[in-house]
Amino acid sequence: MSAALNKRPFDGGRAAYLALNGALLVFLLAPIAIVVVFALNPVPYISFPPIGVTLRWFEKFFAGSDFMNALWLSLWTASCVLVLSILIGGACALALDRGNLPGRAVATSFFMSPLMLPAILTGLALFQSYLLIGIGRPVWGLILAHTLIAVPYVLRTTLAVLHNFDRRIEEAAAVLGANPTRVFSEVTLPLIRPGVFAGGVFAFIVSFDQFPVSLFLVQPKAETLPVVLFNYMKFDLDGAIAAASMVSILLALSVVLALERLIGLKAYVKL
Amino acid sequence: MAVAIVQRQPISRVAPIAWLIAPALLLFVLFFALPFGVMAVMSFFSGNPVSNPNAVLTTRHYERFIYDSAGIYHDALWATLRIGLITTVISLLIGYPLAHWMARMQSRLGHALVLMAVIAPMLTGIVVRTFAWMTILQDKGVINTMLMQWGLIEKPLPLMYNEFGTVVALVHIYVPFMVLTLTGVIGRIDERLEQAARSLGAGRLRAFVEVTLPLSLPGILAGSLLVFALSISAYVTPSLMGGTNVLTLPMLIAQQVGTSFNPNFAGALGIILLLVSLVIVVAYNKILTRLSGEQGLA
Numbered sequence: 001m002s003a004a005l006n007k008r009p010f011d012g013g014r015a016a017y018l019a020l021n022g023a024l025l026v027f028l029l030a031p032i033a034i035v036v037v038f039a040l041n042p043v044p045y046i047s048f049p050p051i052g053v054t055l056r057w058f059e060k061f062f063a064g065s066d067f068m069n070a071l072w073l074s075l076w077t078a079s080c081v082l083v084l085s086i087l088i089g090g091a092c093a094l095a096l097d098r099g100n101l102p103g104r105a106v107a108t109s110f111f112m113s114p115l116m117l118p119a120i121l122t123g124l125a126l127f128q129s130y131l132l133i134g135i136g137r138p139v140w141g142l143i144l145a146h147t148l149i150a151v152p153y154v155l156r157t158t159l160a161v162l163h164n165f166d167r168r169i170e171e172a173a174a175v176l177g178a179n180p181t182r183v184f185s186e187v188t189l190p191l192i193r194p195g196v197f198a199g200g201v202f203a204f205i206v207s208f209d210q211f212p213v214s215l216f217l218v219q220p221k222a223e224t225l226p227v228v229l230f231n232y233m234k235f236d237l238d239g240a241i242a243a244a245s246m247v248s249i250l251l252a253l254s255v256v257l258a259l260e261r262l263i264g265l266k267a268y269v270k271l
Numbered sequence: 272m273a274v275a276i277v278q279r280q281p282i283s284r285v286a287p288i289a290w291l292i293a294p295a296l297l298l299f300v301l302f303f304a305l306p307f308g309v310m311a312v313m314s315f316f317s318g319n320p321v322s323n324p325n326a327v328l329t330t331r332h333y334e335r336f337i338y339d340s341a342g343i344y345h346d347a348l349w350a351t352l353r354i355g356l357i358t359t360v361i362s363l364l365i366g367y368p369l370a371h372w373m374a375r376m377q378s379r380l381g382h383a384l385v386l387m388a389v390i391a392p393m394l395t396g397i398v399v400r401t402f403a404w405m406t407i408l409q410d411k412g413v414i415n416t417m418l419m420q421w422g423l424i425e426k427p428l429p430l431m432y433n434e435f436g437t438v439v440a441l442v443h444i445y446v447p448f449m450v451l452t453l454t455g456v457i458g459r460i461d462e463r464l465e466q467a468a469r470s471l472g473a474g475r476l477r478a479f480v481e482v483t484l485p486l487s488l489p490g491i492l493a494g495s496l497l498v499f500a501l502s503i504s505a506y507v508t509p510s511l512m513g514g515t516n517v518l519t520l521p522m523l524i525a526q527q528v529g530t531s532f533n534p535n536f537a538g539a540l541g542i543i544l545l546l547v548s549l550v551i552v553v554a555y556n557k558i559l560t561r562l563s564g565e566q567g568l569a
Contacts, residue, residue, distance in 0.1 A: 013475060017368065017372070018372075020368050021368055021369055021372045024365055024368065024369045025369075025385070025388050027365070027443065028388055028389065028391075028392055028443070028446070028447070029388055029391070029392070030407075031392075031400060031403035031404060031407060031443060032391065032392060032395060032400075032403065034403055034406055034407060034413060035399065035402065035403045035406070038406055049416075087294070088294045088295050088298060089295065091291035091292070091294060091295065092291065092292050092294070092295035092296075094288055094291050095288055095289050095290070095291035095292035095295075096292065098286060098288050098289075099285060099286050099288050099289025099290075099291070099292065100284060100285050100286050100289065101285060101289050101292070102285070107292070110299065111295060111299060113303075114303060116497075116500060116552065117545070117548070118500065118503070118504025118521070118544060118545070118548060119504065120504050120506050120521050120524065120525075121307075121310075121504065121541050121544060121545055122303070122306075124310060124524060124528070124537060124538070124541045125303075125306035125307045125309065125310040125541070126302060126306045127528065127534070128306065128309050128310045128313050128534055128538055129305065129306040129309040129310075131319060131534060132309055132313065132319060132320075132321050133321065134321065134322060144298065144302050145302065147298065148298060148299065148302050148303055151295060151298070151299075205394050208396075209394075209395075209396030209397065209398075209399075211396070211397055211398055211506070211507055212504070212506055212507075212521075215506065215525065216525075216528055226396055226397070226398045229398045229399075229402070230398050230507060230511070233398070233401075233402060233405070233511060234511070237402075237405060237406070237409075241402050242402070242406075244399075245395075245399040245402055245403070248395065248396055248399050249395050249399065252391070252394035252395050252396075253391065253394075255394060
């Protein structure tokens with residue numbers, strides 16, 4: 001049936017469909033490519049076309065103490081969030097999947113809800129609370145706020161893995177004489193690990209790129225990288241921003257590749 | 272993007288493993304449920320009720336918004352909703368073909384590559400992508416420079432520091448969410464239904480409009496809801512792309528916290544934004560259940 005359709009010499013509708021989708025891919029990817037061009041262009045303001053290739057913006061980025069402090073704070077925060085969200089989210093997924101809890105669907109939506117509510121409001125609500133109890137803006141407050149936003153990602157990937165989990169493997173291990181602890185550490189954990197890690201990688205990126213939640217929760221002299229870049233961009237648009245963007249993009253790209261290796265992108269997107 | 276959960280046989284006894292929920296519950300109660308409560312309470316106080324003994328209960332923050340003597344709050348709410356709506360409609364129009372293409376693609380490699388192209392921008396921070404659009408749309412940006420060099424225009428087109436630029440960047444940022452939501456739904460529609468319609472004599476367009484499109488309605492609604500919720504709460508993109516010509520509710524909130532230091536009024540604005548998003552979520556869910564009920568797709 002479809003072979004008969006393909007016999008037409010030129011399929012105009014099909015060509016238009018493919019051209020449209022090609023254009024959409026360009027729309028999605030061109031801005032990222034353009035950042036690369038500006039990161040390497042030596043002119044100190046945004047100008048097009050580029051006139052050469054330089055690494056001076058990368059030097060400026062890596063030599064600037066503001067940028068570096070922000071980069072380290074972001075990396076430190078994201079690393080803490082990675083560990084915390086894996087532990088909290090992974091445990092929560094196990095409890096939700098196997099705890100026979102009453103109101104399980106409600107609980108799941110509750111734990112997923114930070115994704116549906118405006119993130120800037122989560123930041124504002126936490127800011128108000130920290131203000132009310134007078135603790136200022138501690139780094140641990142920022143880390144826990146990011147963890148809150150990151151846990152749903154870990155939850156989602158881990159619940160998906162648990163959902164496809166064949167419980168008979170665990171039963172087999174138990175029948176063969178493994179005690180519950182050993183079943184958990186040698187059977188359950190290795191099997192759900194890809195899901196947990198994929199969620200963790202996503203948690204890292206969510207924290208590293210986080211802006212709305214951080215906005216009200218960072219101290220003026222100790223801001224995360226996205227906040228520093230945002231404030232810098234309000235006054236100055238030079239290659240240093242593009243270089244900083246490149247660093248973020250490379251980081252994101254390596255994470256996509258890590259995701260692909262760990263669990264396969266297809267598996268992630270099905271969730 | 273709800274998680275599909277198959278209900279296991281209900282067993283009355285709660286297993287000991289359920290205790291593993293405790294850390295998450297503690298985090299979500301202390302750092303999520305409680306703070307939103309705090310924000311709601313603070314929005315009815317004139318100051319910080321803990322540190323300032325003179326703070327009194329008041330509805331003046333809400334009155335300030337409702338009577339709008341400064342003449343900006345209603346405009347800001349309207350601009351927020353307008354930008355959210357336009358962004359959603361455009362994201363749907365350009366996201367649908369891409370999602371359809373991806374869902375129907377035979378080649379595994381092609382599918383993986385398109386998927387990568389859709390996810391890569393998602394993993395690039397909002398600030399970075401807004402920067403990219405600033406370099407493209409500003410007066411000395413890529414588009415204006417090229418058009419001027421080709422002699423097509425005399426002076427730069429106003430592509431940025433207005434709602435147009437804001438919407439373009441927002442669409443770029445949120446269209447991947449639309450594509451991923453739609454792909455899942457379109458992928459689950461049996462392709463043979465469309466083929467059946469075509470073998471019964473419907474043209475390609477008619478088969479799409481009368482079979483595939485209605486069946487993908489739940490995905491359209493879910494994706495639109497997600498994009499709308501995300502774009503009405505956007506802060507970075509409207510403030511950088513809109514400059515001083517665009518004022519949205521999240522920008523007002525940031526102003527109240529940052530420059531005016533009136534966190535109580537910011538809280539009231541936050542509650543208003545929250546109510547608006549909740550009303551939309553609930554209304555959408557109603558429509559969604561009704562439409563999917565009509566088609567027996569629950």
